[in-house]
Amino acid sequence: MAIKIEMLRCYVAVAELGNLNDAASRLGRTPSAVSMSLKQLTDHLGAPLFESDRKNRLTTLGQLVLAEARAGTVHYDHCIDSIMKLTQARSGSVRIGAVPSVTTAILPDVVQKFLSVRPNVVIQVRDMDSPTVQRELEMGRIDIGIGSCKRPSGALRRVSLFSEPFGVICSVDHPLAKVTKPLAWADLLAHPVISNASGDVIENDAFRAIDEAANLRIRNTASVLGMVRAGVGVTVLPRLALEGLGPGLLFVPLADSSARRHVEILTRVKSEMSPVASAFEAAVVDGIARAREAGTIAGI
Numbered sequence: 001m002a003i004k005i006e007m008l009r010c011y012v013a014v015a016e017l018g019n020l021n022d023a024a025s026r027l028g029r030t031p032s033a034v035s036m037s038l039k040q041l042t043d044h045l046g047a048p049l050f051e052s053d054r055k056n057r058l059t060t061l062g063q064l065v066l067a068e069a070r071a072g073t074v075h076y077d078h079c080i081d082s083i084m085k086l087t088q089a090r091s092g093s094v095r096i097g098a099v100p101s102v103t104t105a106i107l108p109d110v111v112q113k114f115l116s117v118r119p120n121v122v123i124q125v126r127d128m129d130s131p132t133v134q135r136e137l138e139m140g141r142i143d144i145g146i147g148s149c150k151r152p153s154g155a156l157r158r159v160s161l162f163s164e165p166f167g168v169i170c171s172v173d174h175p176l177a178k179v180t181k182p183l184a185w186a187d188l189l190a191h192p193v194i195s196n197a198s199g200d201v202i203e204n205d206a207f208r209a210i211d212e213a214a215n216l217r218i219r220n221t222a223s224v225l226g227m228v229r230a231g232v233g234v235t236v237l238p239r240l241a242l243e244g245l246g247p248g249l250l251f252v253p254l255a256d257s258s259a260r261r262h263v264e265i266l267t268r269v270k271s272e273m274s275p276v277a278s279a280f281e282a283a284v285v286d287g288i289a290r291a292r293e294a295g296t297i298a299g300i
Contacts, residue, residue, distance in 0.1 A: 003044055005076050008069040010037035011049065015066045018056040085120065092276040093122040097133045098146035099198070100221040102263065105243035110287035114280060121276050129197035129219055137266055143277045145266035146284065148201045158264045159281075161288050166202060166259040168252040169225065169241065170234040182255040185210060192216070192233035196224045199236050202259050207236070225249060 013023035013034070020031040027034065042049055049062035058066060085091035098107060103125055111123060128136065130147035137145040138155055149158055168183055170176045176183065176191065185206035195214035198221070199207065216233060218224045224235050229248050238261040242251040265284055267273060273281070 003041065005073065007037045007041040007044075008073050010034045011041055012066065012069050012073060014038060014055050015049075015058055015062065015069075020055060087275055090118055091120040092274055093124065094144065094274070094277045094280045095124045095126075095142040096144050096146070096280070097126045097128050097136050097142040099130055099133065099148070099263070100127045101238060101240040101243065102146050103127050105240050106284075106287060106291065109291075110280075110283050113287070114283045118276070118279070123280070127221075131197065131200070134266065137268060140268070140271070143267070143273065144281055144284075147263065147266070148261050149264055149266060150201050155269055157267045157269050159266075159285070161263045161265055161285070162292070163260050163262045164239045165253065165257070166199070166236050166238055166261060167242075167254050168234050169228055169237050170250055170252060171229055171231055172248055172250050174231070174234065174250075176234060176252055177250045179252065182253040184255050188234065194218060194224055194227055194233040194235040196221065196235055196237065198238060198241075198261065201261055202236070204256055204259060207256075207259065211236075 009027060010023065010029075013026050014020060017023050017026065020034050024031040024034045038049075038055075045061075045065070047061050048059055049065055051057040051059055051062075082091065096107070107125060111125070115121065115123070126136075126142065128147075130150065133142075133145040133147035134149060134151065134153065134156070136142045138153065145156075146161070149156065152158070168176060168188065174191075176187065179187070185204065188210055193210055193214045195211050195217040197219045199211055202208070202211075214233075216227070218227065221237070221241065224237070225241075225246075227233065228235055229246075236254075236259075237251075239251060265281060267277075267281065
């Protein structure tokens, strides 16, 4: 018969309390059941643990076994607690890759609420453009991706979060900032345009020609906005970028209503999500719904 954890619990209780009745009371078992567990442990070891049947003095072996039994039961309880926390999404880690506008405008509120009820969870958030989100997810380097999936993959599960319009981002003193109606693509021809990865999802031929002619291409959104703020040129970004523009920049709407970004939450089809990752995915969906209902984030 193998040594079971309950045998060790019984032995620790009897050794610490010095009698069967008190040990049985602590364990919520009958004295006869505790006595049976002790006998099974002793029979398995083949040597006595107590110096007498009164159970109030340990043999030398009994003292050594007590130290190990205490450590074993504490470790077992810790393991069970950790497993339950993982199962209930109260511990563990989740790796998120998301486009910058989402990490700036949406994730702060989601993460704050998530960690307030799961303080032992570790969340890793990485800014990246949509193609990188998809690539990192397919390679297993992130658990959840949030972005626009221009190249659909059967390896990814896609859940729509929201859709938002693109617009022109310019400095507040730029000539386009004074235009009072939505801009046509032709309005950009007279101005330097800074290309960025967000525009990859726009299929319009007029925009594609403008974007391909750009002599400055920057993938990092913060760097793009810094260039626009400095007056180097204008750029085309989704409206959600407006949430993090800061002073000196303006979002000017486009007349082309088809220029929209469709943002999805992406996960791997063949990889089962951990409980904590599933819980975070649900928190993101709920956070978007709250923001949309409250009207706290423009454009979604």
